Amino acid sequence: MIFASSTFLFIFLPSAMLALLIAPPRFRSAILLFFSLVFYAYGEIRYGLIMLFSIFLDYTCGIMIESSKQTYQRKVWLAVSMIGNLGLLAWFKYSGYLASLINDALNASLPVPNIILPLGISFFTFQTMSYSIDVYRQEIKAERNLIDFGAYVSMFPQLIAGPIVRYADIVNELKQPQALWSRLEHGFNIFVIGLGSKVLLANALAAVIEPIESLSLINTSKLLWMIQTTYFGFQLYFDFAGYSLMAIGLGHMLGFTFPANFNYPYISKSVSEFFRRWHITLGSWFKSYLYIPLGGSKVSLKKVVFNLLLVWFITGLWHGADHQFVVWGLWLGCWIIIEKLFLHKIQIPSLISHLMTLIIIFISWSIFNTPSLSVWWSRFILSPWFSVLKLEGLLLRNGLILLLMSMFFSGPWIKTLFTSISTKFQTLILMLIFTLSIASLIHGSLNPFLYFRF
Numbered sequence: 001m002i003f004a005s006s007t008f009l010f011i012f013l014p015s016a017m018l019a020l021l022i023a024p025p026r027f028r029s030a031i032l033l034f035f036s037l038v039f040y041a042y043g044e045i046r047y048g049l050i051m052l053f054s055i056f057l058d059y060t061c062g063i064m065i066e067s068s069k070q071t072y073q074r075k076v077w078l079a080v081s082m083i084g085n086l087g088l089l090a091w092f093k094y095s096g097y098l099a100s101l102i103n104d105a106l107n108a109s110l111p112v113p114n115i116i117l118p119l120g121i122s123f124f125t126f127q128t129m130s131y132s133i134d135v136y137r138q139e140i141k142a143e144r145n146l147i148d149f150g151a152y153v154s155m156f157p158q159l160i161a162g163p164i165v166r167y168a169d170i171v172n173e174l175k176q177p178q179a180l181w182s183r184l185e186h187g188f189n190i191f192v193i194g195l196g197s198k199v200l201l202a203n204a205l206a207a208v209i210e211p212i213e214s215l216s217l218i219n220t221s222k223l224l225w226m227i228q229t230t231y232f233g234f235q236l237y238f239d240f241a242g243y244s245l246m247a248i249g250l251g252h253m254l255g256f257t258f259p260a261n262f263n264y265p266y267i268s269k270s271v272s273e274f275f276r277r278w279h280i281t282l283g284s285w286f287k288s289y290l291y292i293p294l295g296g297s298k299v300s301l302k303k304v305v306f307n308l309l310l311v312w313f314i315t316g317l318w319h320g321a322d323h324q325f326v327v328w329g330l331w332l333g334c335w336i337i338i339e340k341l342f343l344h345k346i347q348i349p350s351l352i353s354h355l356m357t358l359i360i361i362f363i364s365w366s367i368f369n370t371p372s373l374s375v376w377w378s379r380f381i382l383s384p385w386f387s388v389l390k391l392e393g394l395l396l397r398n399g400l401i402l403l404l405m406s407m408f409f410s411g412p413w414i415k416t417l418f419t420s421i422s423t424k425f426q427t428l429i430l431m432l433i434f435t436l437s438i439a440s441l442i443h444g445s446l447n448p449f450l451y452f453r454f
Contacts, residue, residue, distance in 0.1 A: 002160075003191075003246045004198050006441060012039065013250075016156075017184075020254065025177035029151040032254065036154035040119070047118040050088065055150045057084045058128040062135045062142035062149075074136060081132035085125040092117055097321035120160040122318055126285055128153055131167045133289055140168050148174050157250035161243050163261040164281040170256050178255040187252030189430055194245025196433035199440045201406060202239035205231050208399040212391075217378050221387040225379045227395050229366040234406035236365065237266065240279070259284075266410045269353040270343070271335045271360055282318075286311050304340070309333050319368070324376065328367045335360050 002008060016035040023031055041048035061081040068074045090098075092115055099112045131152075134140045143149040152174060158165055209231045212224065244261035251258040265277035275283055287296075294307045309330065316329020348356070370376040386392065408414065418426060 003243065003250075004195060004437075004441060009438070009441075012042075017180075017253065021180055028177045028255070029145075029148045029174060032156075033147055033151040033154060036151065036156040036159060039156040040154060040159060043119055044116070050092075050118050050121070051124065051154055054085065054088065054124060054128050055146075055153045057081065058132050058153070059143065059146055059149045061132050063144065065132065065135045066142035078132055078136045081129060085129045089121060089125050091115070092121055094317075094321045123162050123164055124153060124159060126282075127164050127166075130164070130285060130289060134166065134168060140171065143167070143171075155251075155254075155256070157247040157254065157256075158258060161240070161247075162279070162281055163244055163247060163258050164285050165256075165258055169259060173256050180253065180255055183252050183255060187249045187254075189249070190252060191246050191249030192430050192434045192437075194242045194247075194249060195437045197238045197242030197245065197409075199242075199437040200433070201402070201409065202235050202242060203440065204402055205235035205238070205399070205406065208395070208402060209235065212395065215391075217383065219387055219391070220379065221383050221392065222380055222385050223392045224387050224395060225366065225383070226362075227392060227399075229362055229369065231395075231399055231403065231406075232369050233362050233365040234403070234410065236369075237262075237410060238406065264410065264412045266358070266361075266407075267354070267412065268357050269350060270339050270357055271332060272339050274357060274361055275332070275336075282315075286315060290314065301341075305337055308337050308340070312336070323373050324367050324370055327373060328364055331364055331367060332360075 012035070016031075019031050019035070020028060037048055037051065040051055058081055061077045061084075064077040065074050065081075068077060096112050096115060099110045102108055103110055103112070131140075131143075135142050143152070152165075152167055152170065155165070209228050212220070212228045241262040248258045248260070259281055261280050263277040263280065265274045268274035268277055291307055291311050294310070295303055296307065297304055299307070312329040312333025313326060314329070315333075316325040316327070319325045319328070366380060367373075367376055370379065418429070421429075
Protein backbone atom coordinates (compact mmCIF):
# COMPACT_ATOMS: atom_id res chain seq x y z
CA MET A 1 0.00 0.00 0.00
CA ILE A 2 1.33 3.43 -0.86
CA PHE A 3 0.28 6.85 0.41
CA ALA A 4 -0.50 8.20 -3.06
CA SER A 5 -3.29 5.69 -3.70
CA SER A 6 -7.08 5.74 -3.40
CA THR A 7 -7.02 2.70 -1.09
CA PHE A 8 -4.80 4.48 1.41
CA LEU A 9 -6.41 7.92 1.18
CA PHE A 10 -10.06 6.89 1.26
CA ILE A 11 -10.14 3.59 3.17
CA PHE A 12 -7.05 2.88 5.26
CA LEU A 13 -6.19 6.36 6.56
CA PRO A 14 -9.76 7.38 7.55
CA SER A 15 -10.23 4.02 9.31
CA ALA A 16 -6.95 4.33 11.22
CA MET A 17 -7.56 7.97 12.19
CA LEU A 18 -11.14 7.28 13.32
CA ALA A 19 -10.00 4.39 15.51
CA LEU A 20 -7.19 6.47 17.03
CA LEU A 21 -9.44 9.49 17.64
CA ILE A 22 -12.25 7.65 19.42
CA ALA A 23 -10.14 5.18 21.41
CA PRO A 24 -8.74 6.08 24.86
CA PRO A 25 -5.07 7.18 24.70
CA ARG A 26 -3.89 4.05 26.55
CA PHE A 27 -4.95 1.92 23.57
CA ARG A 28 -3.23 4.09 20.98
CA SER A 29 -0.06 2.01 20.65
CA ALA A 30 -2.06 -1.20 20.19
CA ILE A 31 -4.26 0.38 17.51
CA LEU A 32 -1.24 1.86 15.77
CA LEU A 33 0.54 -1.52 15.83
CA PHE A 34 -2.53 -3.26 14.39
CA PHE A 35 -2.99 -0.81 11.52
CA SER A 36 0.74 -0.72 10.81
CA LEU A 37 0.89 -4.51 10.46
CA VAL A 38 -2.18 -4.43 8.19
CA PHE A 39 -0.50 -1.70 6.13
CA TYR A 40 2.67 -3.76 5.77
CA ALA A 41 0.93 -7.09 5.12
CA TYR A 42 -1.31 -5.54 2.44
CA GLY A 43 1.37 -6.01 -0.22
CA GLU A 44 2.65 -9.45 0.83
CA ILE A 45 1.31 -10.99 4.03
CA ARG A 46 4.23 -13.40 4.53
CA TYR A 47 6.66 -10.51 4.86
CA GLY A 48 4.70 -9.38 7.90
CA LEU A 49 6.41 -12.30 9.64
CA ILE A 50 9.79 -10.70 8.94
CA MET A 51 8.56 -7.51 10.56
CA LEU A 52 7.36 -9.46 13.62
CA PHE A 53 10.71 -11.26 13.83
CA SER A 54 12.54 -7.92 13.78
CA ILE A 55 10.27 -6.58 16.53
CA PHE A 56 10.75 -9.61 18.81
CA LEU A 57 14.51 -9.77 18.11
CA ASP A 58 15.36 -6.24 19.17
CA TYR A 59 12.76 -6.12 21.94
CA THR A 60 14.47 -9.15 23.50
CA CYS A 61 18.00 -7.95 22.80
CA GLY A 62 17.30 -4.53 24.29
CA ILE A 63 16.06 -6.03 27.55
CA MET A 64 18.94 -8.52 27.74
CA ILE A 65 21.54 -5.82 27.02
CA GLU A 66 20.15 -3.66 29.82
CA SER A 67 19.77 -6.58 32.25
CA SER A 68 23.22 -8.08 31.72
CA LYS A 69 25.74 -7.27 34.43
CA GLN A 70 28.91 -8.15 32.57
CA THR A 71 30.23 -6.13 29.63
CA TYR A 72 30.88 -9.24 27.54
CA GLN A 73 27.24 -10.34 28.03
CA ARG A 74 26.00 -6.98 26.83
CA LYS A 75 28.28 -7.25 23.81
CA VAL A 76 26.96 -10.74 23.05
CA TRP A 77 23.35 -9.53 22.99
CA LEU A 78 24.28 -6.52 20.90
CA ALA A 79 25.99 -8.92 18.47
CA VAL A 80 22.82 -11.04 18.35
CA SER A 81 20.86 -7.93 17.32
CA MET A 82 23.43 -6.94 14.70
CA ILE A 83 23.72 -10.45 13.25
CA GLY A 84 19.96 -10.91 13.20
CA ASN A 85 19.22 -7.61 11.47
CA LEU A 86 22.17 -7.67 9.09
CA GLY A 87 21.46 -11.33 8.36
CA LEU A 88 17.93 -10.44 7.26
CA LEU A 89 19.27 -7.65 5.10
CA ALA A 90 22.05 -9.82 3.66
CA TRP A 91 19.74 -12.67 2.71
CA PHE A 92 16.90 -10.69 1.18
CA LYS A 93 18.91 -7.90 -0.41
CA TYR A 94 22.43 -9.16 -1.11
CA SER A 95 22.40 -12.96 -1.47
CA GLY A 96 21.79 -12.83 -5.21
CA TYR A 97 24.45 -10.17 -5.70
CA LEU A 98 27.02 -12.12 -3.66
CA ALA A 99 26.29 -15.34 -5.55
CA SER A 100 26.77 -13.51 -8.87
CA LEU A 101 30.06 -12.01 -7.67
CA ILE A 102 31.37 -15.43 -6.62
CA ASN A 103 30.28 -16.99 -9.91
CA ASP A 104 32.02 -14.26 -11.91
CA ALA A 105 35.20 -14.28 -9.80
CA LEU A 106 35.66 -18.06 -9.53
CA ASN A 107 33.86 -19.18 -12.67
CA ALA A 108 31.54 -21.07 -10.34
CA SER A 109 27.92 -22.05 -10.86
CA LEU A 110 26.26 -21.19 -7.57
CA PRO A 111 22.49 -20.83 -7.85
CA VAL A 112 21.51 -17.15 -7.83
CA PRO A 113 18.44 -16.75 -5.61
CA ASN A 114 15.68 -14.57 -7.03
CA ILE A 115 14.23 -13.11 -3.84
CA ILE A 116 11.61 -10.37 -3.73
CA LEU A 117 12.88 -7.59 -1.49
CA PRO A 118 10.50 -6.95 1.44
CA LEU A 119 9.32 -3.35 1.43
CA GLY A 120 11.21 -1.06 3.78
CA ILE A 121 13.64 -3.71 5.06
CA SER A 122 16.63 -1.37 4.60
CA PHE A 123 14.86 1.21 6.74
CA PHE A 124 13.34 -0.78 9.60
CA THR A 125 16.46 -2.93 10.14
CA PHE A 126 18.55 0.24 10.53
CA GLN A 127 15.92 1.64 12.87
CA THR A 128 15.87 -1.42 15.12
CA MET A 129 19.68 -1.65 15.13
CA SER A 130 19.87 1.97 16.26
CA TYR A 131 17.61 1.09 19.19
CA SER A 132 19.79 -1.82 20.35
CA ILE A 133 22.98 0.23 19.95
CA ASP A 134 21.48 3.13 21.93
CA VAL A 135 20.46 0.74 24.73
CA TYR A 136 24.00 -0.69 24.72
CA ARG A 137 25.45 2.83 24.93
CA GLN A 138 23.04 3.52 27.83
CA GLU A 139 21.61 6.48 25.94
CA ILE A 140 18.06 5.14 26.34
CA LYS A 141 16.26 2.66 28.58
CA ALA A 142 15.17 -0.65 27.11
CA GLU A 143 11.46 -0.75 26.28
CA ARG A 144 9.62 -3.32 28.42
CA ASN A 145 6.23 -2.86 26.76
CA LEU A 146 6.15 -5.06 23.65
CA ILE A 147 3.14 -3.21 22.19
CA ASP A 148 4.87 0.17 22.46
CA PHE A 149 8.05 -1.21 20.92
CA GLY A 150 6.11 -2.90 18.13
CA ALA A 151 4.31 0.36 17.39
CA TYR A 152 7.66 2.16 17.17
CA VAL A 153 9.22 -0.33 14.75
CA SER A 154 6.20 -0.84 12.50
CA MET A 155 4.73 2.69 12.54
CA PHE A 156 3.17 2.89 9.07
CA PRO A 157 3.90 6.55 8.18
CA GLN A 158 7.66 6.00 8.04
CA LEU A 159 7.85 2.23 7.76
CA ILE A 160 8.53 1.87 4.04
CA ALA A 161 10.97 4.68 3.20
CA GLY A 162 11.76 6.63 6.35
CA PRO A 163 12.57 9.03 7.81
CA ILE A 164 14.69 6.72 9.97
CA VAL A 165 13.37 7.52 13.44
CA ARG A 166 15.38 6.78 16.57
CA TYR A 167 13.54 5.51 19.61
CA ALA A 168 14.71 8.47 21.69
CA ASP A 169 12.94 10.80 19.23
CA ILE A 170 9.46 9.48 19.98
CA VAL A 171 9.56 7.58 23.29
CA ASN A 172 7.95 10.45 25.22
CA GLU A 173 5.15 10.72 22.66
CA LEU A 174 4.60 6.95 22.86
CA LYS A 175 4.42 6.99 26.64
CA GLN A 176 2.42 10.22 26.94
CA PRO A 177 0.03 10.30 23.95
CA GLN A 178 -0.94 13.78 22.88
CA ALA A 179 -4.40 15.02 21.93
CA LEU A 180 -4.80 14.44 18.20
CA TRP A 181 -7.53 16.89 17.23
CA SER A 182 -5.26 19.90 17.64
CA ARG A 183 -2.58 18.32 15.42
CA LEU A 184 -4.77 17.18 12.53
CA GLU A 185 -4.84 20.36 10.48
CA HIS A 186 -1.12 21.08 10.57
CA GLY A 187 -0.23 17.44 9.92
CA PHE A 188 -2.67 17.22 7.03
CA ASN A 189 -1.23 20.41 5.48
CA ILE A 190 2.26 18.88 5.52
CA PHE A 191 0.86 15.67 4.05
CA VAL A 192 -0.84 17.57 1.21
CA ILE A 193 2.39 19.37 0.28
CA GLY A 194 4.15 16.00 0.11
CA LEU A 195 1.30 14.48 -1.89
CA GLY A 196 1.48 17.33 -4.41
CA SER A 197 5.26 16.94 -4.68
CA LYS A 198 4.86 13.26 -5.51
CA VAL A 199 1.77 13.29 -7.72
CA LEU A 200 1.94 16.65 -9.49
CA LEU A 201 5.71 16.98 -9.92
CA ALA A 202 7.51 13.63 -9.55
CA ASN A 203 4.91 11.64 -11.48
CA ALA A 204 4.72 14.32 -14.19
CA LEU A 205 8.51 14.24 -14.61
CA ALA A 206 8.39 10.43 -14.76
CA ALA A 207 5.86 10.60 -17.59
CA VAL A 208 8.28 12.76 -19.60
CA ILE A 209 11.45 10.72 -19.09
CA GLU A 210 10.24 7.10 -18.89
CA PRO A 211 9.71 6.74 -22.68
CA ILE A 212 13.43 7.46 -23.14
CA GLU A 213 14.30 4.34 -21.11
CA SER A 214 12.59 2.11 -23.67
CA LEU A 215 14.49 3.51 -26.66
CA SER A 216 17.14 1.48 -28.40
CA LEU A 217 20.61 2.85 -27.62
CA ILE A 218 21.20 3.39 -31.33
CA ASN A 219 18.50 6.08 -31.29
CA THR A 220 19.88 7.96 -28.28
CA SER A 221 22.78 10.30 -27.56
CA LYS A 222 24.91 11.70 -24.76
CA LEU A 223 22.93 14.92 -24.77
CA LEU A 224 19.62 13.07 -24.61
CA TRP A 225 20.73 11.09 -21.56
CA MET A 226 22.11 14.24 -19.92
CA ILE A 227 18.73 15.95 -20.30
CA GLN A 228 16.97 12.81 -19.06
CA THR A 229 19.28 12.65 -16.03
CA THR A 230 18.52 16.28 -15.18
CA TYR A 231 14.81 15.50 -15.16
CA PHE A 232 15.46 12.34 -13.14
CA GLY A 233 17.41 14.25 -10.47
CA PHE A 234 14.39 16.45 -9.83
CA GLN A 235 11.97 13.52 -10.11
CA LEU A 236 13.92 11.64 -7.43
CA TYR A 237 13.94 14.70 -5.18
CA PHE A 238 10.21 15.40 -5.40
CA ASP A 239 9.41 11.69 -5.14
CA PHE A 240 11.49 11.03 -2.02
CA ALA A 241 11.10 14.43 -0.35
CA GLY A 242 7.38 14.19 -1.10
CA TYR A 243 7.18 10.80 0.62
CA SER A 244 9.13 12.15 3.60
CA LEU A 245 6.77 15.11 3.95
CA MET A 246 3.77 12.80 3.74
CA ALA A 247 5.31 10.60 6.44
CA ILE A 248 6.10 13.59 8.66
CA GLY A 249 2.58 14.96 8.18
CA LEU A 250 0.97 11.61 8.99
CA GLY A 251 3.23 11.26 12.01
CA HIS A 252 2.10 14.68 13.22
CA MET A 253 -1.54 13.66 12.81
CA LEU A 254 -0.83 10.52 14.87
CA GLY A 255 0.85 12.50 17.64
CA PHE A 256 4.52 12.07 16.71
CA THR A 257 7.22 14.51 15.61
CA PHE A 258 9.50 12.89 13.04
CA PRO A 259 12.86 14.44 12.10
CA ALA A 260 13.18 16.39 8.85
CA ASN A 261 14.66 14.39 5.97
CA PHE A 262 15.33 17.07 3.32
CA ASN A 263 16.42 20.69 3.47
CA TYR A 264 16.57 22.05 -0.10
CA PRO A 265 19.67 20.08 -1.20
CA TYR A 266 19.87 21.62 -4.68
CA ILE A 267 20.96 24.99 -3.27
CA SER A 268 24.14 23.39 -1.87
CA LYS A 269 27.61 24.71 -2.66
CA SER A 270 29.48 21.48 -1.95
CA VAL A 271 28.84 17.75 -2.12
CA SER A 272 29.26 17.55 1.66
CA GLU A 273 26.57 20.18 2.13
CA PHE A 274 24.30 18.43 -0.37
CA PHE A 275 24.28 15.25 1.70
CA ARG A 276 23.75 17.19 4.91
CA ARG A 277 20.52 18.30 3.24
CA TRP A 278 19.58 15.08 1.38
CA HIS A 279 18.16 12.04 3.22
CA ILE A 280 19.25 13.63 6.47
CA THR A 281 18.24 10.76 8.75
CA LEU A 282 20.29 8.21 6.80
CA GLY A 283 23.35 10.46 6.86
CA SER A 284 22.85 10.99 10.58
CA TRP A 285 22.58 7.22 11.09
CA PHE A 286 25.85 6.51 9.30
CA LYS A 287 27.57 9.32 11.16
CA SER A 288 26.39 8.17 14.61
CA TYR A 289 26.74 4.42 14.19
CA LEU A 290 29.61 4.00 11.73
CA TYR A 291 31.71 7.09 10.98
CA ILE A 292 32.18 8.38 14.55
CA PRO A 293 32.77 4.89 16.07
CA LEU A 294 35.50 4.42 13.44
CA GLY A 295 37.17 7.58 14.74
CA GLY A 296 35.49 10.12 12.49
CA SER A 297 37.79 13.01 11.69
CA LYS A 298 39.78 12.73 14.94
CA VAL A 299 42.26 10.22 13.57
CA SER A 300 45.15 10.27 11.11
CA LEU A 301 44.58 11.57 7.60
CA LYS A 302 44.87 8.09 6.09
CA LYS A 303 42.29 6.78 8.56
CA VAL A 304 39.92 9.67 7.80
CA VAL A 305 40.14 8.89 4.08
CA PHE A 306 39.55 5.19 4.80
CA ASN A 307 36.60 5.98 7.08
CA LEU A 308 34.93 8.19 4.48
CA LEU A 309 35.45 5.69 1.67
CA LEU A 310 34.07 2.87 3.83
CA VAL A 311 31.01 4.89 4.84
CA TRP A 312 30.26 5.83 1.24
CA PHE A 313 30.94 2.31 -0.02
CA ILE A 314 28.35 1.01 2.47
CA THR A 315 26.01 3.90 1.64
CA GLY A 316 26.13 2.82 -1.99
CA LEU A 317 25.48 -0.81 -1.07
CA TRP A 318 22.60 0.23 1.19
CA HIS A 319 20.90 1.77 -1.83
CA GLY A 320 21.24 -1.31 -4.00
CA ALA A 321 23.01 -4.61 -4.49
CA ASP A 322 24.78 -3.88 -7.75
CA HIS A 323 28.04 -2.43 -9.05
CA GLN A 324 26.57 0.91 -10.10
CA PHE A 325 25.45 1.72 -6.56
CA VAL A 326 28.94 0.98 -5.21
CA VAL A 327 30.47 3.23 -7.88
CA TRP A 328 27.84 5.90 -7.10
CA GLY A 329 28.80 5.83 -3.41
CA LEU A 330 32.55 5.87 -4.07
CA TRP A 331 32.20 8.71 -6.62
CA LEU A 332 30.53 10.86 -3.97
CA GLY A 333 32.90 9.72 -1.24
CA CYS A 334 35.93 10.68 -3.34
CA TRP A 335 34.54 14.17 -3.93
CA ILE A 336 33.83 14.64 -0.23
CA ILE A 337 37.45 13.63 0.49
CA ILE A 338 38.70 16.10 -2.15
CA GLU A 339 36.59 18.84 -0.57
CA LYS A 340 37.84 17.98 2.90
CA LEU A 341 41.52 17.85 1.93
CA PHE A 342 41.85 20.53 -0.75
CA LEU A 343 38.83 22.51 -1.88
CA HIS A 344 38.00 23.98 1.54
CA LYS A 345 41.34 25.83 1.38
CA ILE A 346 40.43 27.55 -1.89
CA GLN A 347 38.18 30.60 -2.12
CA ILE A 348 35.79 29.55 -4.89
CA PRO A 349 33.09 32.03 -5.94
CA SER A 350 29.67 31.01 -4.66
CA LEU A 351 28.12 30.60 -8.12
CA ILE A 352 31.02 28.46 -9.37
CA SER A 353 30.94 26.18 -6.32
CA HIS A 354 27.17 25.79 -6.72
CA LEU A 355 27.48 24.86 -10.40
CA MET A 356 30.36 22.46 -9.68
CA THR A 357 28.26 20.76 -7.01
CA LEU A 358 25.28 20.36 -9.34
CA ILE A 359 27.47 18.86 -12.07
CA ILE A 360 28.98 16.33 -9.63
CA ILE A 361 25.56 15.44 -8.22
CA PHE A 362 23.89 15.01 -11.60
CA ILE A 363 26.77 12.85 -12.81
CA SER A 364 26.12 10.72 -9.73
CA TRP A 365 22.41 10.49 -10.66
CA SER A 366 23.41 9.27 -14.13
CA ILE A 367 25.18 6.34 -12.42
CA PHE A 368 22.41 5.85 -9.87
CA ASN A 369 19.69 5.65 -12.54
CA THR A 370 21.29 3.14 -14.88
CA PRO A 371 20.59 -0.62 -15.05
CA SER A 372 24.32 -1.44 -15.09
CA LEU A 373 27.73 0.13 -15.54
CA SER A 374 27.97 -1.25 -19.07
CA VAL A 375 24.73 0.51 -19.98
CA TRP A 376 26.04 3.72 -18.39
CA TRP A 377 29.21 3.44 -20.52
CA SER A 378 27.14 2.97 -23.67
CA ARG A 379 24.87 5.90 -22.85
CA PHE A 380 27.39 8.50 -21.73
CA ILE A 381 30.68 7.48 -23.37
CA LEU A 382 30.05 5.48 -26.54
CA SER A 383 26.92 7.17 -27.84
CA PRO A 384 27.14 10.20 -30.19
CA TRP A 385 26.47 13.70 -28.92
CA PHE A 386 23.26 14.05 -30.93
CA SER A 387 20.64 11.44 -31.84
CA VAL A 388 19.67 10.61 -35.41
CA LEU A 389 16.01 11.24 -34.56
CA LYS A 390 16.81 14.63 -32.97
CA LEU A 391 15.01 13.67 -29.77
CA GLU A 392 16.89 16.15 -27.58
CA GLY A 393 14.77 19.10 -28.66
CA LEU A 394 11.57 17.08 -28.26
CA LEU A 395 12.52 16.04 -24.72
CA LEU A 396 13.38 19.62 -23.81
CA ARG A 397 10.14 20.98 -25.25
CA ASN A 398 8.01 18.34 -23.53
CA GLY A 399 9.57 18.92 -20.14
CA LEU A 400 10.81 22.50 -20.17
CA ILE A 401 7.94 23.96 -18.14
CA LEU A 402 8.21 21.08 -15.67
CA LEU A 403 11.96 21.62 -15.41
CA LEU A 404 11.52 25.33 -14.66
CA MET A 405 8.82 24.51 -12.10
CA SER A 406 11.13 21.92 -10.53
CA MET A 407 13.94 24.45 -10.18
CA PHE A 408 11.54 26.89 -8.54
CA PHE A 409 9.83 24.44 -6.18
CA SER A 410 13.12 22.83 -5.08
CA GLY A 411 14.37 26.03 -3.43
CA PRO A 412 13.59 27.70 -0.08
CA TRP A 413 11.99 30.71 -1.75
CA ILE A 414 8.75 28.77 -2.28
CA LYS A 415 8.36 28.37 1.50
CA THR A 416 9.12 32.07 2.03
CA LEU A 417 6.53 33.01 -0.57
CA PHE A 418 3.91 30.62 0.83
CA THR A 419 4.28 31.82 4.43
CA SER A 420 4.05 35.46 3.32
CA ILE A 421 0.47 35.13 2.08
CA SER A 422 -2.69 35.12 4.19
CA THR A 423 -3.87 31.98 5.97
CA LYS A 424 -7.04 31.87 3.86
CA PHE A 425 -5.04 31.97 0.64
CA GLN A 426 -2.72 29.25 1.98
CA THR A 427 -5.78 27.08 2.66
CA LEU A 428 -7.10 27.66 -0.86
CA ILE A 429 -3.74 26.67 -2.38
CA LEU A 430 -3.59 23.50 -0.27
CA MET A 431 -7.16 22.60 -1.24
CA LEU A 432 -6.24 23.08 -4.91
CA ILE A 433 -3.11 20.90 -4.54
CA PHE A 434 -5.15 18.17 -2.83
CA THR A 435 -7.93 18.30 -5.44
CA LEU A 436 -5.52 18.18 -8.38
CA SER A 437 -3.57 15.34 -6.75
CA ILE A 438 -6.71 13.26 -6.19
CA ALA A 439 -7.87 13.92 -9.75
CA SER A 440 -4.47 12.82 -11.04
CA LEU A 441 -4.58 9.65 -8.94
CA ILE A 442 -8.07 8.76 -10.16
CA HIS A 443 -7.31 9.29 -13.83
CA GLY A 444 -3.63 8.30 -13.88
CA SER A 445 -1.76 5.06 -13.34
CA LEU A 446 -0.29 3.98 -10.00
CA ASN A 447 3.33 5.17 -9.77
CA PRO A 448 5.21 3.72 -6.75
CA PHE A 449 7.78 5.76 -4.85
CA LEU A 450 11.29 5.35 -6.25
CA TYR A 451 12.87 4.64 -2.86
CA PHE A 452 10.58 1.64 -2.32
CA ARG A 453 13.10 -0.38 -4.34
CA PHE A 454 15.69 0.08 -1.57
